[in-house]
Amino acid sequence: xxxxxxxxxxxxxxxxxxxxxxxxxxxxxxxxxxxxxxxxxxxxxxxxxxxxxxxxxxxxxxxxxxxxxxxxxxxxxxxxxxxxxxxxxxxxxxxxxxxxxxxxxxxxxxxxxxxxxxxxxxxxxxxxxxxxxxxxxxxxxxxxxxxxxxxxxxxxxxxxxxxxxxxxxxxxxxxxxxxxxxxxxxxxxxxxxxxxxxxxxxxxxxxxxxxxxxxxxxxxxxxxxxxxxxxxxxxxxxxxxxxxxxxxxxxxxxxxxxxxxxxxxxxxxxxxxxxxxxxxxxxxxxxxxxxxxxxxxxxxxxxxxxxxxxxxxxxxxxxxxx
Amino acid sequence: xxxxxxxxxxxxxxxxxxxxxxxxxxxxxxxxxxxxxxxxxxxxxxxxxxxxxxxxxxxxxxxxxxxxxxxxxxxxxxxxxxxxxxxxxxxxxxxxxxxxxxxxxxxxxxxxxxxxxxxxxxxxxxxxxxxxxxxxxxxxxxxxxxxxxxxxxxxxxxxxxxxxxxxxxxxxxxxxxxxxxxxxxxxxxxxxxxxxxxxxxxxxxxxxxxxxxxxxxxxxxxxxxxxxxxxxxxxxxxxxxxxxxxxxxxxxxxxxxxxxxxxxxxxxxxxxxxxxxxxxxxxxxxxxxxxxxxxxxxxxxxxxxxxxxxxxxxxxxxxxxxxxxxxxxxxxxxxxxxxxxxxxxxxxxxxxxxxxxxxxxxxxxxxxxxxxxxxxxxxxxxxxxxxxxxxxxxxxxxxxxxxxxxxxxxxxxxxxxxxxxxxxxxxxxxxxxxxxxxxxxxxxxxxxxxxxxxxxxxxxxxxxxxxxxxxxxxxxxxxxxxxxxxxxxxxxxxxxxxxxxxxxxxxxxxxxxxxxxxxxxxxxxxxxxxxxxxxxxxxxxxxxxxxxxxxxxxxxxxxxxxxxxxxxxxxxxxxxxxxxxxxxxxxxxxxx
Numbered sequence: 001x002x003x004x005x006x007x008x009x010x011x012x013x014x015x016x017x018x019x020x021x022x023x024x025x026x027x028x029x030x031x032x033x034x035x036x037x038x039x040x041x042x043x044x045x046x047x048x049x050x051x052x053x054x055x056x057x058x059x060x061x062x063x064x065x066x067x068x069x070x071x072x073x074x075x076x077x078x079x080x081x082x083x084x085x086x087x088x089x090x091x092x093x094x095x096x097x098x099x100x101x102x103x104x105x106x107x108x109x110x111x112x113x114x115x116x117x118x119x120x121x122x123x124x125x126x127x128x129x130x131x132x133x134x135x136x137x138x139x140x141x142x143x144x145x146x147x148x149x150x151x152x153x154x155x156x157x158x159x160x161x162x163x164x165x166x167x168x169x170x171x172x173x174x175x176x177x178x179x180x181x182x183x184x185x186x187x188x189x190x191x192x193x194x195x196x197x198x199x200x201x202x203x204x205x206x207x208x209x210x211x212x213x214x215x216x217x218x219x220x221x222x223x224x225x226x227x228x229x230x231x232x233x234x235x236x237x238x239x240x241x242x243x244x245x246x247x248x249x250x251x252x253x254x255x256x257x258x259x260x261x262x263x264x265x266x267x268x269x270x271x272x273x274x275x276x277x278x279x280x281x282x283x284x285x286x287x288x289x290x291x292x293x294x295x296x297x298x299x300x301x302x303x304x305x306x307x308x309x310x311x312x313x314x315x316x317x318x319x320x321x322x
Numbered sequence: 323x324x325x326x327x328x329x330x331x332x333x334x335x336x337x338x339x340x341x342x343x344x345x346x347x348x349x350x351x352x353x354x355x356x357x358x359x360x361x362x363x364x365x366x367x368x369x370x371x372x373x374x375x376x377x378x379x380x381x382x383x384x385x386x387x388x389x390x391x392x393x394x395x396x397x398x399x400x401x402x403x404x405x406x407x408x409x410x411x412x413x414x415x416x417x418x419x420x421x422x423x424x425x426x427x428x429x430x431x432x433x434x435x436x437x438x439x440x441x442x443x444x445x446x447x448x449x450x451x452x453x454x455x456x457x458x459x460x461x462x463x464x465x466x467x468x469x470x471x472x473x474x475x476x477x478x479x480x481x482x483x484x485x486x487x488x489x490x491x492x493x494x495x496x497x498x499x500x501x502x503x504x505x506x507x508x509x510x511x512x513x514x515x516x517x518x519x520x521x522x523x524x525x526x527x528x529x530x531x532x533x534x535x536x537x538x539x540x541x542x543x544x545x546x547x548x549x550x551x552x553x554x555x556x557x558x559x560x561x562x563x564x565x566x567x568x569x570x571x572x573x574x575x576x577x578x579x580x581x582x583x584x585x586x587x588x589x590x591x592x593x594x595x596x597x598x599x600x601x602x603x604x605x606x607x608x609x610x611x612x613x614x615x616x617x618x619x620x621x622x623x624x625x626x627x628x629x630x631x632x633x634x635x636x637x638x639x640x641x642x643x644x645x646x647x648x649x650x651x652x653x654x655x656x657x658x659x660x661x662x663x664x665x666x667x668x669x670x671x672x673x674x675x676x677x678x679x680x681x682x683x684x685x686x687x688x689x690x691x692x693x694x695x696x697x698x699x700x701x702x703x704x705x706x707x708x709x710x711x712x713x714x715x716x717x718x719x720x721x722x723x724x725x726x727x728x729x730x731x732x733x734x735x736x737x738x739x740x741x742x743x744x745x746x747x748x749x750x751x752x753x754x755x756x757x758x759x760x761x762x763x764x765x766x767x768x769x770x771x772x773x774x775x776x777x778x779x780x781x782x783x784x785x786x787x788x789x790x791x792x793x794x795x796x797x798x799x800x801x802x803x804x805x806x807x808x809x810x811x812x813x814x815x816x817x818x819x820x821x822x823x824x825x826x827x828x829x830x831x832x833x834x835x836x837x838x839x840x841x842x843x844x845x846x847x848x849x850x851x852x853x854x855x856x857x858x859x860x861x862x863x864x865x866x867x868x869x870x871x872x873x874x875x876x877x878x879x880x881x882x883x884x885x886x887x888x889x890x891x892x893x894x895x896x897x898x899x900x901x902x903x904x905x906x907x908x909x910x911x912x913x914x
Binding site for chain 1: 375402404405406412413415418419420421422423424432433462473477479
């Protein structure tokens with residue numbers, strides 16, 4: 001099992017390489033096709049002489065064909081050099097790694113809230129199908145999913161942060177320990193979580209309701225298996241399979257949602273880095289940050305597939321890859 | 323230890339809207355006794371047992387008096403308190419009965435007081451599993467028979483006094499079926515339990531039970547000792563069930579089919595539930611209620627006219643016993659379809675190892691074998707649903723290179739000549755298409771658009787349905803009607819060979835007989851040949867002219883049906899034939 005696991009992970013990561021290449025080409029082409037000129041962004045909009053402009057273009061290889069530019073970037077990237085930011089002169093690797101922890105913190109914090117609240121709520125709603133609890137859980141979660149994260153973020157900021165004063169309204173708590181950090185990031189994570197909570201609630205609810213109809217649940221009751229065990233080992237564990245399927249999508253959606261939330265809460269994460277870079281056509285940063293996102297998505301998917309195997313003995317490594 | 327373990331009186335089940343599903347059922351069960359509750363789908367037999375267990379689906383309500391010793395089981399929470407400990411139930415399908423995420427050992431341990439490896443091994447041994455490694459396996463790693471044994475062990479874990487088994491053998495292979503039923507009966511005896519066997523198969527109930535209750539449309543119609551009912555059924559429905567069961571030991575010209583379908587219980591209140599389908603029904607049957615309130619020790623029937631019609635019923639049975647028909651050997655001349663050297667593997671597993679087979683024009687070839695023997699794969703390769711690794715299929719002596727890849731023209735001819743009827747007609751009919759649309763699809767594809775419905779009406783007539791069915795959808799039809807539609811659809815292209823893959827195994831006995839008679843008539847009228855793929859040897863005896871027996875991807879025996887079944891040459895065939903439910907006991911009772 002362990003060797004199979006290592007082989008499987010290695011295979012998955014290996015097959016991710018061509019995917020990353022395709023993504024990098026795609027992003028490169030998209031940025032170049034977009035209107036505007038990288039060189040004029042370099043000057044900060046100031047008018048400079050044609051010679052100075054040409055020199056600038058030559059320095060950043062902007063005068064070469066796109067294919068050559070890409071290959072040059074790729075060659076450097078393979079040695080670990082993703083270029084330097086046009087704006088801040090900071091190496092892209094440093095810029096991304098500097099900002100990434102905050103975004104990852106936020107994403108996983110939000111994902112934890114989603115799973116820890118969504119699964120029990122979905123289970124409770126399913127067990128009392130049609131009750132007032134069921135209806136309010138479903139209504140509230142739909143309300144959450146139809147509100148964009150930056151809107152609910154503003155609400156949370158105002159009521160929980162400003163009016164009630166429970167949580168800080170500014171700052172990421174970077175210099176504090178774990179709890180300071182958690183305290184600072186609670187509102188943004190909550191805003192983020194609210195937007196995807198409904199998906200988990202609905203999937204869990206539907207999956208548990210489906211499980212309740214299963215023969216093995218009736219047979220367990222007929223054998224006198226305690227209700228508590230039926231709920232945990234029968235209903236919940238079997239219902240987890242579709243939830244885990246959705247979990248990878250949810251984590252990725254949360255990461256994408258983090259971009260809005262970071263801006264709403266003025267947090268210096270990857271999202272705000274990326275938004276700034278796009279605004280200023282800082283191509284090396286866009287490339288670097290996008291690739292980082294892609295690697296993250298791939299890792300999340302691999303982790304989900306491993307989780308599958310741990311939950312469901314019928315799924316085996318290699319089969320899940322297909 | 324006096325008095326019955328379980329006594330049930332006036333047990334009724336209604337839906338939330340008040341529609342009756344089961345009415346006034348009464349019976350009792352004593353220690354060490356096995357009773358059989360027999361009925362077709364819709365009879366209310368499973369609902370009755372679920373009501374006793376307190377496991378009714380939401381929206382159904384049970385009333386009446388169900389006593390487990392001194393306890394009233396219908397009181398809220400009472401059944402839940404005794405489930406597993408004093409009364410337990412196991413279900414039909416071993417493939418869905420066990421939690422897929424738990425090992426057999428974990429499932430077993432749930433009910434044990436001292437779950438340890440030794441105890442688990444001992445419990446597995448009790449149900450005939452001598453390999454303790456089974457405890458570490460997940461359900462998906464076990465065969466159907468093993469799963470059913472694990473299920474039985476789990477049901478018995480808490481040493482209950484009563485075990486209800488709902489169709490415990492229906493989903494299993496013939497040889498495994500016999501083993502499971504024997505195991506249940508033996509365990510019941512050894513433990514001195516009360517055993518309730520729910521089944522649709524009267525022969526099975528006769529072979530395993532002390533007493534039998536016959537349920538129909540939510541009502542008890544006949545009850546009594548097995549020997550008495552087997553010797554002389556006193557309700558026309560019981561007789562009908564007995565007669566529609568295809569006999570395995572000889573062929574009859576036409577199977578006795580009960581016309582129509584089982585009505586909903588609600589629609590037959592206040593009269594004899596069977597009146598609509600009964601040959602002896604008179605005005606009195608339609609005017610007054612005729613169900614048994616409770617079951618006593620004596621043999622009783624709800625039939626209002628049982629004394630008048632007794633001799634006629636006995637006579638019908640005797641006539642049926644005498645009626646016999648011989649299979650005809652049609653395996654002469656040039657074969658219609660010939661399969662040579664068909665080989666197929668799935669992954670590393672060889673499924674077919676060089677199959678040679680011929681089907682002659684107008685003959686019915688029975689292809690029998692247990693699950694996993696490859697019989698369905700042959701059928702699917704024949705129509706190109708699976709692609710064989712090697713081998714040749716010829717139609718009228720002309721090679722059809724490979725039904726999966728052959729040239730378009732050759733394929734069109736082949737498809738026209740060879741059509742397929744599947745086991746589950748519901749899964750093969752598009753639920754959103756009316757029957758009209760379903761037929762039109764095929765006729766149009768064949769370049770014969772049928773604008774005035776004449777062709778479609780003719781198709782329906784051939785399978786005994788009225789033109790009114792054209793506007794219905796599959797969900798509005800009964801199982802038998804759906805299978806008739808599936809057959810009509812297969813006939814639309816005017817095939818010469820019809821492949822029936824377990825085409826009647828999902829149907830109730832009385833309906834099964836209707837469909838078998840229909841297929842026989844079609845063969846006579848149209849000179850149709852059949853490849854009849856089935857696990858049911860009794861059906862083969864009625865349908866097939868020749869039989870091919872398949873074991874693990876090889877044809878081990880081929881020959882005329884009477885020769886193969888009466889004097890099987892291969893040991894495997896002998897096992898199959900001797901495993902027919904209740905065969906030995908029935909013969910000793912001189913049954914139909």
